[in-house]
Amino acid sequence: MSVEQPDMPELKIESGSGLQTSVEPLQLGKRLREIRQSLSLTLEEASQKTGLARSTLSKIENEQISPTFTAVQKLANGLQIDIPQLFAKPRSTMASGRRVLTKAGAGTPHPTSTYEHELLSTDLARKKMVPFKTRVRARSFNDFGDWVRHEGEEFLLVLEGELALYTEFYEPVVMSVGDSMYYDANMGHALVSLSEKDALVLWIAAR
C-alpha cells in the first residue's frame, strides 16, 4: 500500500491540500538585482560577464520572464554566485538573539494513530530543527501503513522504555534509555515500543 507521509508533524511550510503552486515567495529577480548591484555592475557589464542580453537581464530582474535553468547557470557562473545560496531563504528569519523556553509537558500535542507527538518550541518561525517528544504507541510494525520517509536527517534519544527502530535496508535495532540514533530520514523508518508501557523518545528533525 502507499500512504503518503502517514505520520510525523509536517516539516514543510504547508500549502493546504490543493495542488497549488502557492507558497515560495522567493523573488528570484529581486535577489539577482541585489546581487548585481552589490557587485556594482551595470546591466551592460553583467551582460558581458554572463553572456545574456542586457534586455534579458532587465526582464529577469523585473520578473517579466522566468529564466531557464541554463540562464540561471550562466548568471551564477558569470557573477560567481553559488546556486544553492541563490535559492536559499532570505537568511534565518529568527532575528539574532531569540530564544524560546518550553516547560516540561507544555509542548503542543499532535496525536496520530501510532505516535503521540509533543512539539517543543512552536513559535519560532523558520527553525533549522524541529524538536519534539514522542510517545510511541505502536506495538508492532504492522501498525504502520508504510515507511515514514522525508527529506532531511533525524536524531533521536530514548528517554523512557525500550523500543525497536525499524529502518529500510537494515535490521531493526533495539534501543534502551540513553541510546541515541542519527539517521537519514529519506530512509524509511518507524518506531515500535517493546515494553508494556509506551516508550518515550526525544526526536529532532533537521531539513
Add this chain to the structure above:
Amino acid sequence: MSVEQPDMPELKIESGSGLQTSVEPLQLGKRLREIRQSLSLTLEEASQKTGLARSTLSKIENEQISPTFTAVQKLANGLQIDIPQLFAKPRSTMASGRRVLTKAGAGTPHPTSTYEHELLSTDLARKKMVPFKTRVRARSFNDFGDWVRHEGEEFLLVLEGELALYTEFYEPVVMSVGDSMYYDANMGHALVSLSEKDALVLWIAAR
C-alpha cells in the same frame, strides 16, 4: 577576559561563502529522476502532483530541455523538495540510508573546564546536526571567561538536575528536568548547574 570559543566541540563551518569558481556539471535532470524514483512515483503521478505534463517531465529528466524557474518551482512544490537542496552539490554525503546507533554512555568524551561533553554519533560526515550529552560542571557564571557564541541554532533538553541558562539580552532562566530551550547560538549563552550534583542536558547544534 576574552577567550575565543572557550567551549563546545567544533561545528566546522564548511567553505562558507568561498569563491565558487568554474562550471557546474550539475545534472539537474538526473537529480530529479532520482528523487522521483526514490518516492516511487511514476511520471504520471509526478505530473499530477506538479502540474507539469508527463512529457515535459520526461524531457527534463533526460536533459532534453532546460526547465524554467517556474517549472522548477512547481517541481519542488509538488514533490516536497527544498530548492536550495536541489541544487546543492554532491548529494548529502551521507548516502541515502545510513544510520548510526550510539549506546548509552558510548559517545566520544570531550571534557572542558566547565562542561563535560559526550559527542553522540561521531562517524557520520556532513551532518546537519551535532548532538551531544553534556554534564554541566559550572556552578557560577564566573566560571566562564566569556559568552559562548557561534553560528547556527541550538536546542537543549534537561535530562537531570536543575540549571540556569544565561543568555545575552535576557535574564537567566531556571530549567528543570523535561524543560527545553531553542535559541539562536549567535546569542551569547552559558549553562550553570543549580543543584549539588552536576546537571545533565541533551544538546543539539545545527548550522
Add this chain to the structure above:
DNA sequence: GGGAAAAGTTTCCTATAGGCTAATTTATTG
C-alpha cells in the same frame, strides 16, 4: 511466448524565453 496494460519517449504545435536594435524613461552629475 503472446497480448494487454502501464511507464516512458517522441512528435508536433503553441506559448514563451531570449537576442537585437532602437526609442523612452529614469537616475547622476556638473
Add this chain to the structure above:
DNA sequence: CAATAAATTAGCCTATAGGAAACTTTTCCC
C-alpha cells in the same frame, strides 16, 4: 537645468520550453 549614463520598454525575430497525443518500450500475467 542641461547633459550624460543607466535602466526599462517596445517591436520584431528566432530558439526553445511546455502541453496533447501518438508512438515505443517495458512490465506483468495467462
